[in-house]
Amino acid sequence: MSVGVASARPRIGLDIGGTKLEAISLDPAGAVTGSLRLPTEPGEAAVLRSSELAVRTLAERAGVPLDGFASVGIGIPGRIDRRSGIVHDAVNLGVRSLALGPDLSARIGLPVTLDNDVTAAAVGAVSLLGLRGTAAYLNLGTGLAAGIVVDGVPWRGGTGIAGEIGHLPFDSAGLPCACGQRGCLETAASGSALKRTWPAGGEHPGRVLLAAIAAGDPDARHAFDRLVSGAAHCVQLLALSIDPSAIVIGGGLRLLGAPLLDGIRAELAARAATSPFLAGAALAERVRLLDGDSPAAAVGAALSADR
Amino acid sequence: MSVGVASARPRIGLDIGGTKLEAISLDPAGAVTGSLRLPTEPGEAAVLRSSELAVRTLAERAGVPLDGFASVGIGIPGRIDRRSGIVHDAVNLGVRSLALGPDLSARIGLPVTLDNDVTAAAVGAVSLLGLRGTAAYLNLGTGLAAGIVVDGVPWRGGTGIAGEIGHLPFDSAGLPCACGQRGCLETAASGSALKRTWPAGGEHPGRVLLAAIAAGDPDARHAFDRLVSGAAHCVQLLALSIDPSAIVIGGGLRLLGAPLLDGIRAELAARAATSPFLAGAALAERVRLLDGDSPAAAVGAALSADR
Structure with missing residues (x-):
């Protein structure tokens, strides 16, 4: 296994939980350069709306246009189909099925990938430590x-x-x-x-x-x-x-x-x-x-x- | 991880257990081309002697000189130090400590590697299936x-x-x-x-x-x-x-x-x-x-x- 070549542009990461959404921006070296938290509301539309708001707010605060970022990665509970970017049965979020990857990507013009929240936390914990x-x-x-x-x-x-x-x-x-x-x-x-x-x-x-x-x-x-x-x-x-x-x-x-x-x-x-x-x-x-x-x-x- | 480039010469594998030693030769494509079984006797000297006998007999039956083989790999119970080629505490074999890798290598002029018997069986089972x-x-x-x-x-x-x-x-x-x-x-x-x-x-x-x-x-x-x-x-x-x-x-x-x-x-x-x-x-x-x-x-x- 090999680690992909890191992009020279900063990346955005979202952690969507039952009560709050945590968003961070990461510089190419892997350091956290910005962060914010939003409360979440249940349902497909609300999750999509909060995700877009978090990305746009992070970019605005950083003074970087959206296309100055390489990608958005999302950690979310539920069953994840990484290929299609669809999350199923995220019960705590009131989400039955949501094409969060493609839908958010269409709104912000950046590639969006989904991952299971525990997998994302594991990768992040290992990096932070x-x-x-x-x-x-x-x-x-x-x-x-x-x-x-x-x-x-x-x-x-x-x-x-x-x-x-x-x-x-x-x-x-x-x-x-x-x-x-x-x-x-x-x-x-x-x-x-x-x-x-x-x-x-x-x-x-x-x-x-x-x-x-x-x-x-x-x-x-x-x-x-x-x-x-x-x-x-x-x-x-x-x-x-x-x-x-x-x-x-x-x-x-x-x-x-x-x-x-x-x-x-x-x-x-x-x-x-x-x-x-x-x-x-x-x-x-x-x-x-x-x-x-x-x-x-x-x-x-x-x-x-x-x- | 990547699989090493297979040698163009055949290889020998030994599985040393408490009652018998099983030896095989493997062609470069991974097919078994010869095999034999010997009874084992307990103790460091006996294990080394049986191993040498198995390798020489396999080569003789194949009509290939020893240096026509690339390597000898040994699966053996006990605690294995792969780097030094030493096996410790192979209780069922009556072996307390034996530098089987270097000692056998000195006798037959081929590189010898040791592995835990379960690890070796896992690799072999996956290959055979x-x-x-x-x-x-x-x-x-x-x-x-x-x-x-x-x-x-x-x-x-x-x-x-x-x-x-x-x-x-x-x-x-x-x-x-x-x-x-x-x-x-x-x-x-x-x-x-x-x-x-x-x-x-x-x-x-x-x-x-x-x-x-x-x-x-x-x-x-x-x-x-x-x-x-x-x-x-x-x-x-x-x-x-x-x-x-x-x-x-x-x-x-x-x-x-x-x-x-x-x-x-x-x-x-x-x-x-x-x-x-x-x-x-x-x-x-x-x-x-x-x-x-x-x-x-x-x-x-x-x-x-x-x-």
Whole structure:
């Protein structure tokens, strides 16, 4: 695999999520030169409109005409057909089917590529952290998925399911998963799992979890331990399958910060304490945490335009 | 990654196991042109002696002088240092440390490369089956491990643990594993697991398991079901992490043949019946079985000399 030759013009990257759209411009060397956030509204028309507005506003602020940019890359949840530029079933965005690539391209006159949001975040995280070789990215978001990046290029797999480790069962007596199986890793290590195992945490349990644990809430503690244990299992799984030199924790739950990272490392260390083999694999040392305000998916989307 | 330019001279591949050494010669197009088997005896000196004898005998039978061959590739269990050509801790061969690469090279005057036996078998299986793109190989041997092959080249990972999925726990209440953890996949889907869960099967339970099941032995049935369930879990794990187009079942237990393949496919189909997501991933269709008499590891070792 080889990385495409970077354009000499700056690129734009968009990360479209359920509540906000994050946009960045990237200079040819890969440095972020501008950024903005817009709230998003549900529906095909609104997503297209916000995307156009974000691109035009970024260009205006930079004082660069639209054709001064090389490309726009978009990271978006849902099923992505990269070839046609169509996104299907982006449920959180209220999008059933949208030809976002061609439709936005027609409005702004630039090539537009789409990528899965987790894949884009993986590429962006690896670039922002300056990682080389093989790295993995573990997205603890509403759902759970991983991205694999080899020499800066996302590992796309043969059929579009690479990195979907959230739907591997790890607890046969576990909770039913939205995918139809039981006890999937996603039922332990994700935002949706947290809401379910700790309903007292409300709509955004990740924001209040640590305070509740500090206040002695045993249910909050249980939900956190389950999250940590599932995430550690994912780290071990990624290490023992593709053997990446680094595994970066990202997604919305990265806002749990140091307690999350320390918890995962402690769980890996406990596993290694029973097993010389695992100890030799040095799993805890491979884990990194993506900064809370890092625009990884937008950066990765901009970079993915030529990968 | 790119495949090295194949030499115009034939190559030799050796697969050194606990009871036999299999040797093949491969023409420049990758076809097997000669093969032989020798019994092996334990110990460093015996392994080196058998290797030299195999190479000389193959060359003699082909009527080609030793320097008419390009290289010798060796697949061998244990910890391999490819750079130095040293193998450590090949327990089943009674080898603690042997500089097999340089020592054999000095005796025969050809470059000699070593590779892990599972990696070699993965490369060979993919070549023999004519698979392209990304493929995985699941070795159900005494232990359990996988090999990943991308465009014919083995995925070696960053630190030598790529494919070691046998040491991922999948049953926290499970049996202790030789690695120190509990309930590892290897405690379900391997020859050592079979011996342990069905001691009545004796030293080589795989050879008598199907007959015992046919005769109505419930313990044999249980051991088989556990093997199939663990192997199916491995297939799902490989599919949801690296998304290979094919997953080839190999290793000694492939001698269980169609019942093994059918059992794994049935287990995957049962899982898919509960999950539209899994059904869409078409796991059962990706599984293949390596032929019982296929010299995959010897072929892969010969090919790996330039990969």
